[in-house]
Amino acid sequence: METNMRQGGVQQLLFAEQEAQQIVSAAKSGKMGRLRQAKEDADKEVTEYRGQMEREFQKKLAESSGDSGANVKRLEQETEAKINHLKTEAGRTNKNVAHMLLKQVTTVKN
DSSP: OHHHHHHHHHHHHHHHHHHHHHHHHHHHHHHHHHHHHHHHHHHHHHHHHHHHHHHHHHHHHHHHHHHHHHHHHHHHHHHHHHHHHHHHHHHHHHHHHHHHHHHHHHOOOO
16 A cells, blocks of 8 residues: 555656646746747837838938038038129239339338
């Protein structure tokens, strides 16, 4: 009878061990499934974020390139105005400078 009890106890231990292995296997499978789902969700989020950033970049690029044409035109106008101003000033002072140089060259100092 003692032998039967031992065998029954061994059988119970084997059964409990199998049950524990099944529980561990189920937990591992569940964990792997959750990790896989989390990775898929993260990949989806990254793709959406990357798309959003790309759209914003393209929008800013389009805005700045449109402004670039306007900026170039404005800079050309400002440059032309400054050149005209310098020419006017040079023409106005040109006679005075020539007169001063001529005076310096022809004046004799003792």
